[in-house]
Amino acid sequence: MGSRRLRWGASSGTRGRASSRPSVRACGLVLLGYDRQMANLFDRLRAAFTPRPPDRPVVVRWEAYRDNPMVHGGREMRVSSTVVPSMAEAQRELRKVHAWAKAEGWVVTVTPAEGIAPGFLHDYLDVPVGLPMPATTPIGKQMEARFASGTAYTMRVLWDQRRHIALVDAITGLMALPDGDQTAASWRGLAGSSILDIGCGVGGTCAFVPPENQRQFVGVEISATACVQARKQYPTATFVESPAEWYEPAQSFDLVNCIEAIEHWPDEAVPGILATMRKAMRPDSRLVMSTPNADALHHRIGRKLGRRTPVCCDEHIHEYGFDELLGFMRNHGFEVVRSAGVFITPYWALEGEFGGRIRSLTDHDPEVNEWMAEIGAAMPPKYAFGQCHSFRLASP
Numbered sequence: 001m002g003s004r005r006l007r008w009g010a011s012s013g014t015r016g017r018a019s020s021r022p023s024v025r026a027c028g029l030v031l032l033g034y035d036r037q038m039a040n041l042f043d044r045l046r047a048a049f050t051p052r053p054p055d056r057p058v059v060v061r062w063e064a065y066r067d068n069p070m071v072h073g074g075r076e077m078r079v080s081s082t083v084v085p086s087m088a089e090a091q092r093e094l095r096k097v098h099a100w101a102k103a104e105g106w107v108v109t110v111t112p113a114e115g116i117a118p119g120f121l122h123d124y125l126d127v128p129v130g131l132p133m134p135a136t137t138p139i140g141k142q143m144e145a146r147f148a149s150g151t152a153y154t155m156r157v158l159w160d161q162r163r164h165i166a167l168v169d170a171i172t173g174l175m176a177l178p179d180g181d182q183t184a185a186s187w188r189g190l191a192g193s194s195i196l197d198i199g200c201g202v203g204g205t206c207a208f209v210p211p212e213n214q215r216q217f218v219g220v221e222i223s224a225t226a227c228v229q230a231r232k233q234y235p236t237a238t239f240v241e242s243p244a245e246w247y248e249p250a251q252s253f254d255l256v257n258c259i260e261a262i263e264h265w266p267d268e269a270v271p272g273i274l275a276t277m278r279k280a281m282r283p284d285s286r287l288v289m290s291t292p293n294a295d296a297l298h299h300r301i302g303r304k305l306g307r308r309t310p311v312c313c314d315e316h317i318h319e320y321g322f323d324e325l326l327g328f329m330r331n332h333g334f335e336v337v338r339s340a341g342v343f344i345t346p347y348w349a350l351e352g353e354f355g356g357r358i359r360s361l362t363d364h365d366p367e368v369n370e371w372m373a374e375i376g377a378a379m380p381p382k383y384a385f386g387q388c389h390s391f392r393l394a395s396p
Contacts, residue, residue, distance in 0.1 A: 066106045139266065140222045140243065142315060147226040152201065159362055162369040163343045163385070166376060170340040170388040171259055171290050172208050178255070178286035178390035180338050193254040196220070196280050198244045198273065199261030203230040206237050220247045245272030249280040256280050258289045263316040274332045281393055287334060290342070290388040295321035297383045298348045305353055322382035326389070334391040341384025343376035348385075 101107065146152045155161050175193075193216070197204040200219030209217055217237040221227050222244070230239045240247060244265070256277050265273060277287055292312050293299075299309045311319050320328065326336050347358040361368045376384045 066104075139264065139269075143221075143223040143264070144225060146315070147202065147223045147229070152226070157363040158366065158369055159345075159364075162373055166342045166373045167260075167290060167386060167388075168208075170342050170377070170386075171205070171257070171288060174286075174288045174338065174340060174388055174390045175205065175208065175255060175257065178288060178337060194218075194251070195255045195257060196249065196253040197257045197259070198247075198277065199258060199264070200226075200230065200239065202226045203233050203237075203239075204259060205257045206230070206234045209237075211236070218249075218253070220244055243269070244276060245269050247276050249276065251280075252282045252285060253280050254285055256285065256287045258287065260290055260292075262289065263291050263311075263313075263319050266317055271332060274329075274334070278333055278393065283393055285392070286337065287391040288388070289329075289391065290386060291325065292316070292319045293322050293341075293382070293384060293387040294319040295323065295382060296345070296385045298345050298350060298385070300383075301346065302350055305350070307350070307352075320387075322387050325387065329389075329391055330394065333394050335394045337390045337392050339381040339390075340388045341376050341379060341381035342386030342388060343384060344372050344379065345385050346372075 155164065193209075193213075195205065195209060195217045197206065197217070197219045200206070200221050201223075204219055204221075206214055206217045206219060214234050215236040215238075217234070219227075219230060219237065219239045220242055221230065221239060222242065224241050227239045227241045230237070244261075258277070262270065262273075281287065294309055303309060329336070345362055347354050348362055351359045362372065372385075376386075381387055
């Protein structure tokens with residue numbers, strides 16, 4: 001008896017006739033095409049409804065290396081940290097970097113972005129991108145908490161207020177006349193100066209710039225909250241949210257300011273920040289810097305009495321002595337032009353030796369505060385509570 005072949009889907013009653021139902025293979029092809037269409041539809045919907053990264057300044061960091069027997073260690077390295085105004089600009093920047101690397105034989109790697117979900121950015125960029133988040137670094141978290149709490153510039157006692165006035169007098173004097181006494185023809189002034197302020201907080205030295213010239217002001221600050229407040233206060237100025245060592249200046253400036261900031265920075269970060277400042281300066285530019293003085297008179301007295309040298313704020317990481325700071329800056333390519341002292345507190349932090357009543361005088365007595373301000377400005381700066389300096393780039 002001959003073999004009996006049944007077609008797929010056929011029964012014995014339909015032997016020899018094609019089934020009226022579609023084959024499994026045909027059904028599979030139809031479903032495959034449907035799945036592809038649905039996948040494309042879902043991709044379009046996801047692209048339409050997924051929030052794009054905000055249009056704000058972005059830090060793009062990358063490293064590149066290639067083998068080169070002519071350099072020490074046999075490997076040539078390049079590192080870049082660039083601030084760009086938007087995510088679209090980050091895309092263009094990294095495409096250029098990858099095109100350059102491919103043409104020149106470099107391998108590009110990117111610092112992973114802490115706090116960014118894997119693949120999130122790849123929906124918008126055709127190349128890898130790292131977005132280091134300032135608020136996730138230890139100093140970034142500290143500064144963000146400080147400004148978000150509204151306690152960054154709290155002045156609790158009269159001493160805080162009077163010292164602030166003395167500090168403003170010193171730094172504005174250095175900003176306007178960084179080289180000392182000048183003729184009217186050579187006076188730098190602030191009206192026409194381009195200014196970069198590193199660690200500017202909620203605006204920093206922009207407060208001393210005439211409003212019509214504030215569009216020449218650029219502030220760099222690690223706290224997002226501080227940048228938001230600064231932009232509201234000074235809408236024509238530019239404020240970049242970035243760690244100072246990651247900022248890449250796009251131009252040179254007449255003045256670079258660093259006011260009460262260096263003491264907040266970890267020692268390992270400071271050389272990179274000073275390198276940023278050098279990039280932003282020309283031979284005729286000036287850097288104005290202020291910071292507490294670890295060699296102030298009250299510290300010298302304390303050390304004579306066998307006491308350790310305290311920091312004047314728990315958030316300070318490294319308070320520099322007068323000679324220590326000048327030597328450190330010299331080793332990093334700067335030379336001092338002019339210095340000024342701010343205030344004097346001969347008994348501050350020495351209550352254990354002199355009794356608590358002395359602190360009450362220095363904190364609250366108006367006459368004593370005037371004495372301390374006048375003496376601090378007149379005495380050699382190396383003995384004052386605060387030190388202020390103008391620097392220029394050292395000669396090659």
